[in-house]
Each structure stands twice: as structure tokens, then as C-alpha cells.
Amino acid sequence: MIKLQPRREPSALMVYLSPVLAGLLTLITGAILFTALGYNPLTALHTFLIAPLQDSQGVSEWLVKASPILLCAIGLAVAYRANIWNIGAEGQLLMGALVGSAVALQFPDSESKAVLVLVLICGILAGMFWAGIAAYLKTQFNTNEILTTIMLNYIALNLLQYAVHGPLKDPEGYSFPESAAFSAGATLPTLMEDGRVHIGFGLALIAVLLVWFLVSKSFLGFQMKVMGMEAKAAKFAGYPEKRLTWLVLMISGGLAGLAGVCEVTGPIGQLIPNVSPGYGYAAIIVAFLGRLHPIGILAASLLMALIYMGGELAQIKLSTPAALTSLFQGMLLFYLLACDVLIRYRFIKTKPTTLSQGAN
Amino acid sequence: MRTFRVKQWLAALLTGASLTLASLGAQAEDPFKVGFIYVGPVGDNGWSYQHDLGRKAVEKNLGDKVKTTYIESVPEGADAERAITNLVKDGNKLIFTTSFGYMNPTAKVAKKYPDVTFMHATGYKQEKNLGTYIAKSFEGRYVAGFLAAKMTKSNTIGYIASFPIPEVIRDINAVQLALNRYNPKAKLKIVWVNTWFDPGKEADAANTLMDQGADVILQHTDSPAAMQAAERRGGVYGVGQDSDMSRFGEKAHLVSVVQNWEDYYTGVVKSVMDGTWKSGDFWGGMAEGVVTSNNFNPALSEELKAEATKIIDEIKGGYNPFTGPIKDQKGEVKVPEGSSMSIADLAKMDWYVEGVEGDIPK
Numbered sequence: 256m257i258k259l260q261p262r263r264e265p266s267a268l269m270v271y272l273s274p275v276l277a278g279l280l281t282l283i284t285g286a287i288l289f290t291a292l293g294y295n296p297l298t299a300l301h302t303f304l305i306a307p308l309q310d311s312q313g314v315s316e317w318l319v320k321a322s323p324i325l326l327c328a329i330g331l332a333v334a335y336r337a338n339i340w341n342i343g344a345e346g347q348l349l350m351g352a353l354v355g356s357a358v359a360l361q362f363p364d365s366e367s368k369a370v371l372v373l374v375l376i377c378g379i380l381a382g383m384f385w386a387g388i389a390a391y392l393k394t395q396f397n398t399n400e401i402l403t404t405i406m407l408n409y410i411a412l413n414l415l416q417y418a419v420h421g422p423l424k425d426p427e428g429y430s431f432p433e434s435a436a437f438s439a440g441a442t443l444p445t446l447m448e449d450g451r452v453h454i455g456f457g458l459a460l461i462a463v464l465l466v467w468f469l470v471s472k473s474f475l476g477f478q479m480k481v482m483g484m485e486a487k488a489a490k491f492a493g494y495p496e497k498r499l500t501w502l503v504l505m506i507s508g509g510l511a512g513l514a515g516v517c518e519v520t521g522p523i524g525q526l527i528p529n530v531s532p533g534y535g536y537a538a539i540i541v542a543f544l545g546r547l548h549p550i551g552i553l554a555a556s557l558l559m560a561l562i563y564m565g566g567e568l569a570q571i572k573l574s575t576p577a578a579l580t581s582l583f584q585g586m587l588l589f590y591l592l593a594c595d596v597l598i599r600y601r602f603i604k605t606k607p608t609t610l611s612q613g614a615n
Numbered sequence: 616m617r618t619f620r621v622k623q624w625l626a627a628l629l630t631g632a633s634l635t636l637a638s639l640g641a642q643a644e645d646p647f648k649v650g651f652i653y654v655g656p657v658g659d660n661g662w663s664y665q666h667d668l669g670r671k672a673v674e675k676n677l678g679d680k681v682k683t684t685y686i687e688s689v690p691e692g693a694d695a696e697r698a699i700t701n702l703v704k705d706g707n708k709l710i711f712t713t714s715f716g717y718m719n720p721t722a723k724v725a726k727k728y729p730d731v732t733f734m735h736a737t738g739y740k741q742e743k744n745l746g747t748y749i750a751k752s753f754e755g756r757y758v759a760g761f762l763a764a765k766m767t768k769s770n771t772i773g774y775i776a777s778f779p780i781p782e783v784i785r786d787i788n789a790v791q792l793a794l795n796r797y798n799p800k801a802k803l804k805i806v807w808v809n810t811w812f813d814p815g816k817e818a819d820a821a822n823t824l825m826d827q828g829a830d831v832i833l834q835h836t837d838s839p840a841a842m843q844a845a846e847r848r849g850g851v852y853g854v855g856q857d858s859d860m861s862r863f864g865e866k867a868h869l870v871s872v873v874q875n876w877e878d879y880y881t882g883v884v885k886s887v888m889d890g891t892w893k894s895g896d897f898w899g900g901m902a903e904g905v906v907t908s909n910n911f912n913p914a915l916s917e918e919l920k921a922e923a924t925k926i927i928d929e930i931k932g933g934y935n936p937f938t939g940p941i942k943d944q945k946g947e948v949k950v951p952e953g954s955s956m957s958i959a960d961l962a963k964m965d966w967y968v969e970g971v972e973g974d975i976p977k
Contacts, residue, residue, distance in 0.1 A: 429963050430781060522693035529690055532694065568701060
């Protein structure tokens, strides 16, 4: 029989090399896959990973795509480090988008960027409120936050659908489910003349720095880590468990809300039914891909965004099916988890214990 | 050694130059590139599948002169603008964006690239280089409504509706008009599922309607799930949407309201190639061959098929099902006898005709 046995001490080097190894294995399997499907593997990998970034517009689009994933993932990492399993970034993002839009639409002709500041703050608060419901249920009734946050995702989606088909619908829009376009005052400024990359990406970078400081340099971060590793130890040390639970959920909810409000005030420019193609869920993958470390998550979200864009470009240049993008992403995650398992555990052959051995 | 290097360098330079020249020369004969953006996978058996048949027909009809490219499953959010821009940057001179949610992204990209032609399905924003087009599916729906009126025994017709936009309201009204004219006893029961494509939800809606006694199910959603549910139940008819759904319900399939883009797309590509294309709002129905609803269930009686075919021929000949007298739910005459609704009025229809029960969801 083959069993997995924990290694006494996982190699420190391999822990850091594991994502690289997973990346390499994905590349190799990808190349084999492309060859099997009849594409030139080098051309295909080039199209997937290099071609999307060949001009400034491509880079701009790359950062646009990475921003919401990065914002959500960085917040999730804070919660996951404290052993709080917030699966609700998607719902928190949608609430940020919904409430931000509702506020933005109150100022249809505004030019003032003060409106934007108000809209962004409302978006963040909405995300925090949505995560706060799960925090309240968790701290008051010890409800499992995995379940509550997932359920809140569906409620948020349906609230958004209701709003965009009802009260926030553009009265001049032939009753199509879309809001009116936001005013100039409620639109995020772009960072480039010829691209869509907006200050939301700058805000995401600031969030990366702040979270890095929080988790690596502050006592609060240490408390969260202890709570995540051994809740009993945290209790014994007198760390405020409930307050920490609230705090991590507020941070991750607020950042997801910011991601949502940046989408509607940035690249979209209005409220629509499909604000997010699942950024809140992709962020879960990205948070783990990045080892729950802010810098790792930055790299992972950029990689994830690149694979999305590469998949699209491969459809154009090579006529590959869209499913290939999902396959590529799935492969990467699979290899990462496999590498992790093998770094922490090893295979051992166990001899079946028999009676005669026992008698020996 | 040194001279050898220079020679090598020169050779490389010359090869490069000649290749550049060759490629410049070849450009004159490069095929005309046409791009397509689909909201679903090309294998959805409905909406995107029909548009992709149109793309394939363009390739078949125009051969080497064109090259088509498509991107499938493009979300109707921030990603759409990038996907459309990428098609422009890839050299496509004509781009079809085939879902309503692409309207604003298409308009933004069209503004940026005035020398590229854009065609957006089901929208209402036109520019000099951005045209719109839509199928008059209500014509097919009217024929389906006629067959439903004649075939129902329970006098209860189920309708699975997606979103309360004018296109869907219009088609519900077309069915109700057919019921009013051919079987006033029949009642329409509507279920709103708030999705275009969700087989689980569509099947649930179909089952609910059948539980309430509906023996004909019409759908304005894209999956064949309702047809399959009707086939399983037995004794219930289903009406297919977008594509010919007879293969999903041998007994249940009454007729399908099919959208055919083959000839239209070929015509648009030709007109852009020869420079005669002009922006506008195209409504394609039975006369244009865009909508068909003549794949009747073979078990229907010959008289019924003949009667349905007669209605189809009348519509092809210019008959508009929205011809007065038409009253609204309150009994007020909206379209007087002898006149019929214009495209402009149909485009923003937001009221039910007499006979539909309930309110349009807000």
C-alpha cells in the first residue's frame, strides 16, 4: 500500500520553488497539449504568455484585468491567514458595484471628482457591510462563514439583478437591463492616454503594501497568524478572537467592495447585469497561488490575468476553443497543489501488517 | 573572421528586406478579415450556435476572399471592449458583436476606429461605422402561437420568458394576438426566469407550467431543456428557440422559431467589401429569410400545416401580425383597425396586448 506521510521538515527552498515548479510543469504539459491538438507548441505558448503584452495597450489591459482579482485576493489572504474562510468576495464585490452605482447615479451631470471619492467610499462600505453580516453571524452564533458567505453571494447577485432591471435601469434605455452611463465626475481617471488602466490599479498596489505591513510587521498581524495556526493558543494568549474575526472580514469585504466599485466606475462606466465574470472566485485561487503573501498574490493575479488574455488572443490567432483557457488555469492550480502535497508529504510503501508479523 | 561576420550580417539584412517587400506585395491580395464576438460557446445549440452557422456560411460563400475569426464566451462586462479591440488590432475590418450587452463596448471601440465597420445585434445605438440588426422573431412566434392555439386541449399555453425587454414583450404579444384570433379561450401563463441560458432553471419552469396544466410550452430562452422536459412528460408540445430543436423532442417538437444568419451575414460582408455598406437598423424577418418557422412536427394534420404555411406566406408577402385592431390590457385601442405598428414602435414595446394576464415585471 502507498501512503502519504508528513515530512518532518519541508524544505524551505522547495516551498518557494513550488510555484515556479508548478509553472514549469504547466508549460510542459501545455506544450504537449497544444502539440496533441495540432498547434505549434512554441507559437501557442508565445501567443498565450508573451503576445498579449507586446504593446502599451496590451499592458494597460493586463493591469485592468488584474486589478479586481488582486483587490479581492489580497483581502481574502488576510482572512485566510486568520483561518476565516471568506468565500464571499464575489458577493462583496457585487454589493460594492451595486451601492457605488446607486450613489453615482444620483449625480448625473457632475464633473467634480468629490463625487468619485464618495462613490468609492460607499462601495467599500457596502462590501464591508456584506462581509459584516457573515462576521456577525460567526461571532454571535458561531455560524460557519463558508456557508454564510456563499449564500450571501447569491443574495447579492439577485439584488444586483433586481436593481439593474428595476430602480437603477436607464429610463431612456428601451427597458434594457443597464443603468445610464455615469457622469464624468463619477468615473475613475485613467493612468494612460491610450489605455483603460485606471487608478484602481494604483489603489490595489497601495492595498498590497498596507496588507504586507499588516501581516508582516504589525502585532495585529501576528495575532491573526496565531489565531490562524492554533485558535486555542490565541485564546490562551488572550487575543480578542471576535474582534480579529470582525477585522479580517471587514478588510476582505472592503477590498472586494472596492474592486466592484472600481469595475463599474472604471472600465465599464455604468451598472450592468454582468459586472463580474467570477473575479471573487478566481481570487480564491489567486490567494493560494500567491501563498497568501501580498507579493506572491500580486504575481499570481498578474499571471491569472495574463492567462485570460492569452486565451482570448489564442482564439483570435490560432482559433483555439475558449475551453482551453479554463484548462490551462485548472492545470496550473492542479500542479501547484500537487507540488505542495509532495513538498509537505512523501510517499511511503507500507507493508501490510499480518498476523505472523505480529506474532514475531 | 571579421569579414565573415559582416557578410553574415549583410545576408541577414537582405533576407529581411526581401521578406518585408514580399509581405508588402502580398498585402494587396490579403483576404478581407471579419471578426465575430459570441456571448456563449459556439456549441450552445441556440443563439451563438446560429450566429456561428452564419460565420461559416460567409467563409463558404466567399472562399479565399475572406478570413473569419471568432471569440466565444466573451462576458458582457469589462472584457468585451478588450476582445473587440483585439479583433480590430488583428486586422479585422468588419466586426459582428452578437449580444445586447456588447452595445456600449462596441460603440466605444467604433468611435476609436472609424475605418472599421461594426455590426451590433439587437441594440439601438447607431454611428456612421456602427449598424444594428435584429431578427423579427415575433413573426415566427405568431405562427407558433397559431399552432399552439389549434393544438392545445387544456387551453393553457406556457411561456418561459427571459428578461422584460421589448423583444421579449413583443414576442409574448405576438403569441397572445394569435390566441385572440384563433382560440380566444386559450390562456397564456408566463414564467420569468431572468436568464437567457440556464438549462436547470428552464427545465424547472417548463415543469411548473406543465404542472399547472399547460400542454404547449413556448420559450424565449436558448437551451433545449424545456423541449426535453416536454418530451419526457409526454402529451405536451414544445416550441424551439433560435435553432431547429426538433432533435431534442421527436414527439414534443411542434415547431421552432429559427434565426438564420447565413445569407444576411454574407450580404453584409459583401457590401462592406465593395464599399456599398451603409449604417442603419436592419430588421430581418420571414421575407428576408432570417426567421423561419416551417419545421412542423410531421404528425400534424395536413390541413393545419397548410393553414400555418398560408400564414407564413402572408407574412412573407408583407402582413404584419401587429395589425389593428389591437387593444391593451385595459381594453384601450392602441392600434386602430387598418393600421399596423411601425418598427419604431415595436422597438420599444413596453405594454401587453389584451388577454395577457399579470403585469410586466419592473
